[in-house]
Amino acid sequence: MKTYDAIVIGSGQGGVPLAIDFAKLGWRVALIEEGQLGGSCINYGCTPTKTMIASARIAHAAKRGPEFGVHTGKVRVDMAEIVARKNEISGSFRSGIEDQVKNNPNLTLYRGHGRFTAPHEIEVNGEKLSSDRIFINTGTRPRILPIPGLDQVAYLTNRNIMDLKQVPAHLIALGGNYLGLEFGQLFRRLGSEVTVVELADQIIPREDAEVGQSLKDALEEEGMNFRLGARTTKIAKTPDGLEVTIEKKDGTAETLRGSHLLVSIGQTPNSDELGLDEAGIETDQAGFIRHNGKLETNVPGVWVIGDVKGGPAFTHVSYDDYLVLIDNLVNGKDRTIDNRMVPYALYTDPELGRIGLSEREARAKGYRLKIGSAPMAYVARAIERGETKGLMKIVINADNDRILGATILGPEGGELVQILMALMMADAPWTLFKNAMFIHPTLAEGFFALMASVEAA
Template identity: 45%
Template sequence: MSQNFDAIIIGAGQAGPSLAARFSAAGQRVAIVERKHVGGTCVNTGCMPTKTLVASAYAAHLARRADEYGVVLDGAVGIDMKKVWARKQAVTMNARTGLEDWLGGMPGCRLVRGHARFTAPHEIEVDGERLSAPKIFLNVGGRASVPDLPGLAGIDYLTNTSIVELDTLPEHLVVIGGSYIALEFAQMYRRFGAKVTVIERGPRLTAREDPDISEAIRDILVKEGIDVQLGATEMSFAPEGAGVAVSVAGDGRAAIRISGSHVLVAVGRVPNTDDLGLDKAGIETDARGNVIVDDQLRSTVEGIWALGDCNGKGAFTHTSYNDYEIVAANLFDAGQRRVSDRITAYALYIDPPLGRIGLTEEEVRRSGRKALIGRRPMTRVGRAVEKGETLGFMKVIVDADSHAILGAAILGVGGDEVVHGLLDGMYAKAPYTTIQHAVHIHPTVSELVPTMIGEMQPLT
């Protein structure tokens, strides 16, 4: 016998609790199944803990620069990693507990602890108990991808999940990967006082960004004392005392040996779809394991949707929440919202942060359209100068004929916030002249966006 619900949500990550609340508010019975921690990646191993750690690392970095601001500190800046960890843990646990309390107070909502597996298209089993519903939502998230590299299985490596549980400082952290997760941890631990080496198999960091952005990011990290090894097409690992030896070669270079105390593997993410029995429900996935969905997040099986990191449509907390908004609007509000309505937007949380929206310069150039581009170094932004944080630059690209804003990248102080003014303009389908003629507050970083737009030149 199965216990019947109006809806079952598998996974209590970003989209799950909010969707459960909509079913509860509609007077329907909903089960939300979670095999580990309520809150998913964002609350437990992603955004909240990592940005809390980033904040502690920034405080240490700023303290070391105190003399530049005329502030006198007695003695060297020290790091108490146990206090750093405790602060991170408090932020995570407060958020997790808040979500658990919210779910526990929803009428008609049952939180089921355990691992869900399909037994039929609209029936799952959780630790021997069978649950069924005409509507099922997959919100199972993702995990770190671990490549098959020589010797890696024979060492105790870290992933983004295990590194946030460290309450001690690595002597030498070797980071495998050169993209967003990898670089945030690399800078963070360098600022905590660890020696850090980043190893990337590609020719540059952050490969999805324009080359000028990648190079600026590399310069920022190198200036802080991070060793960056690019073009590392050959890697192998071996235990070395209490640590690990990493052999790196590529591009015809002789192999070098790097001795580290810890290794962080941060080369990408894979969806948690391989152990759900999707075949029992007839749910199709792509080559990477993402659940195949249409523009309204419906899977290939009637009555089953996929939201968040497991559908390959964004893999960010904000896109996961937008997935919830799309599904909820279409189910409860007679809406017609679609994934294709949203504009690419994300951030890299090194310091200074990168805010990125829309198309890159390279994508616009490949499209062949007539475009204008504006650039401005942060050294020419008064607010950045006043704060003593002038690393990076910003750029915007627009369509020369339609005047539509095509994309922007702001690598600089406040870049993750400033970029939203341009993003809102894109959603409003406003011409770039709307922002160019806007009067912004002085002194801010945002006030130089209209100036940058006014100085645009043809993209060649």
């Protein structure tokens, strides 16, 4: 049995820097990965999806040319070239990680599936490894519901939809959240008919109703179709594609006919084949690994990072997990992940940026509120760019004028919301921005209209 100072299972955006930093300290580190290095972000998440979204955005901009007095010939989409560009960019990111791992003499990469055989023992490819410090970074995989007939069709997930050789004639997406909307708009802009089926009464159901409605209006204007408050009851293969039967809340049924089916209804943790029972490591009912604020599992000397622990499943969260562990285990600090601010974005167009509480969440917590809201159509720079869809919204604690949360649905929404996050991190009142000087014309200048709209609610 080989003994290491640390074993990291999984090479996601938290696991890789953790393993590399430990190795740089002179620790003997084992990194176990059965797939490609880099985790979901580089291989079938952030990097490839946003690369393809960029291609779709260019196609859409070309089609809008006449609105700006620019006339071109018919726009031709070449899926092979789009996929090749995506692969090149993802591959370059992955190669960078591979080089960092390969060039570290204290870091040993095991290609295979790691499984606990005891609290501090891991088996991979028939070989036993042991360590007093083990870190689980195995991520998640697409959640697949037992819908009758689903196993009879060649359905798509985020793992394989980006390798399609042709633009789907009609893409049906199950799920009106991040993946369903991003891929839906992407392929709509490349030429697909798109229908999104969502069980909730609005898309992005975590957001306030007017935010979901504003985004839905924008996507419908581009030609996307929605079936909300609808449950998928049956899927059937047809000679030229597939049929999806849905049931609405009033009991009526509808059959949708499409060429391709995307399943985008959430994620399942990769914890079920880790041998956690052999180690005595606890999970919740969904299979996410239980942990405390310091990312410690119930077994001493075993930590969990990234999506497999549950909670917000974002690359920047995984990376922050890594920073917390390094501070606690190496730098002598006492940090936790409790109550940290987690910004996030939805890369549709208009783009959604969000930090903190929504109005609905804040009211549920009993806060007295001030609310500000302004349409992007009030922002000069958005008008000049021809990108006026969406809105800005801010949620304020009326008792101390601190920002509880903010939503920006509009051009560069993910960038803009982080300006408001800085105010929140500084524990500064929202009024600090009332008399701030913003460059004209910029999108951030829209904060003037947003702050001017604040009133008790």
